[in-house]
Amino acid sequence: MxxxxxxxxxxxxxxxxxxxxxxxxxxxxxxxxxxxxxxxxxxxxxxxxxxxxxxxxxxxxxxxxxxxxxxxPKAAPERWEVDAALARLAPWYEELGAARPALPNQYxxxxxxxxxxxxxxxxxxxxxxxxxxxxxxxxxxxxxxxxxxxxxxxxxxxxxxxxxxxxxxxxxxxxxxxxxxxxxxxxxxxxxxxxxxxxxxxxxxxxxxxxxxxxxxxxxxxxxxxxxxxxxxxxxxxxxxxxxxxxxxxxxxxxAAADDPTRLTRAFTGRYARGVENRFMREMHDVQEDVPAYPVQNRLTQPLRAAADRAGDPEMMSLWAGQGVKLxxxxxxxxxxxxxxxxxxxxxxxxxxxxxxxxxx
Amino acid sequence: MxxxxxxxxxxxxxxxxxxxxxxxxxxxxxxxxxxxxxxxxxxxxxxxxxxxxxxxxxxxxxxxxxxxxxxxPKAAPERWEVDAALARLAPWYEELGAARPALPNQYxxxxxxxxxxxxxxxxxxxxxxxxxxxxxxxxxxxxxxxxxxxxxxxxxxxxxxxxxxxxxxxxxxxxxxxxxxxxxxxxxxxxxxxxxxxxxxxxxxxxxxxxxxxxxxxxxxxxxxxxxxxxxxxxxxxxxxxxxxxxxxxxxxxxAAADDPTRLTRAFTGRYARGVENRFMREMHDVQEDVPAYPVQNRLTQPLRAAADRAGDPEMMSLWAGQGVKLxxxxxxxxxxxxxxxxxxxxxxxxxxxxxxxxxx
Missing domain, CATH: 3.20.20.70 (Aldolase class I)
Incomplete structure (x- = not known):
């Protein structure tokens, strides 16, 4: 067929x-x-x-x-790149009381x-x-x-x-x-x-x-x-x-999304994705081009997003959704x-x- | 009715x-x-x-x-802003042999x-x-x-x-x-x-x-x-x-447009508009946020675009078109x-x- x-x-x-x-x-x-x-x-x-x-x-x-x-892509980031990414995310881990993740063997x-x-x-x-x-x-x-x-x-x-x-x-x-x-x-x-x-x-x-x-x-x-x-x-x-x-x-x-709520962001995963705009997207907006490429950033923000989800805090998790979300x-x-x-x-x-x-x- | x-x-x-x-x-x-x-x-x-x-x-x-x-909007730009815009456009006027426009009374x-x-x-x-x-x-x-x-x-x-x-x-x-x-x-x-x-x-x-x-x-x-x-x-x-x-x-x-040819640009007019990407859009890309707002930039690039049109040069004129242009x-x-x-x-x-x-x- x-x-x-x-x-x-x-x-x-x-x-x-x-x-x-x-x-x-x-x-x-x-x-x-x-x-x-x-x-x-x-x-x-x-x-x-x-x-x-x-x-x-x-x-x-x-x-x-x-x-x-x-x-x-197969990810083999330099140690300094991962360290810089983790440093950038450190305040977010801290705010959520999430442990900074151990360096993964695989992303x-x-x-x-x-x-x-x-x-x-x-x-x-x-x-x-x-x-x-x-x-x-x-x-x-x-x-x-x-x-x-x-x-x-x-x-x-x-x-x-x-x-x-x-x-x-x-x-x-x-x-x-x-x-x-x-x-x-x-x-x-x-x-x-x-x-x-x-x-x-x-x-x-x-x-x-x-x-x-x-x-x-x-x-x-x-x-x-x-x-x-x-x-x-x-x-x-x-x-x-x-x-x-x-x-x-x-x-x-x-x-609860407002009118016209979604934006493209690279901040969560190192690849552009569309979701409901929240505080993480806004505050990371100007550095989003600097974060490591997917899948590295994706892996590093995983514990952060999971912690935010557990805490019921939509402002720090990826709320992926398309432009018609209100329907x-x-x-x-x-x-x-x-x-x-x-x-x-x-x-x-x-x-x-x-x-x-x-x-x- | x-x-x-x-x-x-x-x-x-x-x-x-x-x-x-x-x-x-x-x-x-x-x-x-x-x-x-x-x-x-x-x-x-x-x-x-x-x-x-x-x-x-x-x-x-x-x-x-x-x-x-x-x-x-009613435009009353500062003189320095217009001078800076004209200085940025000067190489383009020169390349096209167009006269730098007299300062307009109205934009x-x-x-x-x-x-x-x-x-x-x-x-x-x-x-x-x-x-x-x-x-x-x-x-x-x-x-x-x-x-x-x-x-x-x-x-x-x-x-x-x-x-x-x-x-x-x-x-x-x-x-x-x-x-x-x-x-x-x-x-x-x-x-x-x-x-x-x-x-x-x-x-x-x-x-x-x-x-x-x-x-x-x-x-x-x-x-x-x-x-x-x-x-x-x-x-x-x-x-x-x-x-x-x-x-x-x-x-x-x-x-003659290629696949997926259009882009948004602010460079021609000071307002974002969509057209077929060309050399002016590419070379002005990184400074497009700095040009004066519409209608000032629009008025200042008018002689440039007209000269390019007369010269048959599509690389320096605004080729407004939507994303379906190939149809x-x-x-x-x-x-x-x-x-x-x-x-x-x-x-x-x-x-x-x-x-x-x-x-x-």
Missing amino acids: NLRTLLADLPIPILQAPMVGATTAGIALAVSRAGGMGWLAAGAMAAADIEAEVAALKAALDAPFGVNLLMA APDFDSQLEAVIRSAPPVASFTFDILTRDQVDALHGAGTLVIGTAATVAEARAWAQAGADGVCAQGFEAGGHRGNFLAGIEGSLVGTMALVTTIREAVDLPVIAAGGIMDGRGVAAALALGADAVQMGTAFLLADEAATGATWRGALA ARPGPAGELIRRWWDEARTAGDAVVRRTRGEEGP | NLRTLLADLPIPILQAPMVGATTAGIALAVSRAGGMGWLAAGAMAAADIEAEVAALKAALDAPFGVNLLMA APDFDSQLEAVIRSAPPVASFTFDILTRDQVDALHGAGTLVIGTAATVAEARAWAQAGADGVCAQGFEAGGHRGNFLAGIEGSLVGTMALVTTIREAVDLPVIAAGGIMDGRGVAAALALGADAVQMGTAFLLADEAATGATWRGALA ARPGPAGELIRRWWDEARTAGDAVVRRTRGEEGP
């Missing part, structure tokens, strides 16, 4: 975005069972856990699902081992973010029967994934929450709104396109389909779902996607009435 | 964006005659010219049209006089960008029979326009070409993608919403309608139209909007087929 057919055969072409820290096997199961496509966020998982979780999903599901890996799971685990466990689809696979790696996944989706923040990145043999691209628009997936250009040259990104990528590459960023309900789903997307990926819209692992402090901050709604994930699909049908009907000059309801 | 009815009664709910330097009475006429809504970009016009052009459009048209004003047309001219000439609709009208100013326009649209780059700005009594808001997404209209917050807090902006503004205010930014063809039109927009505003999509005043150098640069197509404006409307109908039909589980064509 190719990816276009797989997406066209989904009863509901809504993919639940893989979100480290918020995605659970439970939400993936619920979404795939309701006719969408659940996704395992394996970026922070050890190889053995990936194999076990994929096997469990395969056993539990008679429907497609996906696995996402983050292509973190992120080894990507090659993770990829081997994905190939061995052979999920229906795997997606990749932060970098691009080689043609050989794509071939190895295909050999295992796994379709490959590359994350693209620009037209140039979509072309690169097409060249590498990917089966489709996830067009990650400017609105999207969490980490930016850009890998070819710097952040300034990698920010394209979803409306423009989906249309320009669709014209540039002959691959299925999955629209991501700012899609919060059925109207957004219908809009993405109108743009020519084969499916949508929704993340922020699932953050308040019953099955999401989003903690209470994070949920509370999302529900997030609670509920069981399966009910959410069925409701969005009903709304998408209604929105599509309204477009047809308007474009055919018929009277409204 | 209220704005919602006016937009619902348009045969084609496409507004041609007012673009100083690219919009002509000819394109406004062609768009309104074809069933859309033409727009006069009066931002750089003297009051008497506004009255004459509105009167001519009223006489020529049996269909609605609009007039846009830029709410430029932009007087907004109050322009507004009085709009009220006297009473166009069906007027829109405002860069700032917000007072309730009294809105009332004066209403008294003349003119509906008022405010430009909003954020939900907070849409709420402010609703408070001021506006009849509708133009939601200017991140993708949009030309100047950003933000007025409540700085640039970083005023960048929201079209997909997220339209949906969040629609939820926040009970006014008609016009979607702008990244809409380049009928698929984009259908997508915006699916999001709940009452109409769309398209600018970049008209830049290659036969009737547009877009000069040959600008047209050539747009047609711009040439042709008569009336034909363009009819084609987009046909495409929107096709896109709407496809959404209905997908959401109702019917087979594709």
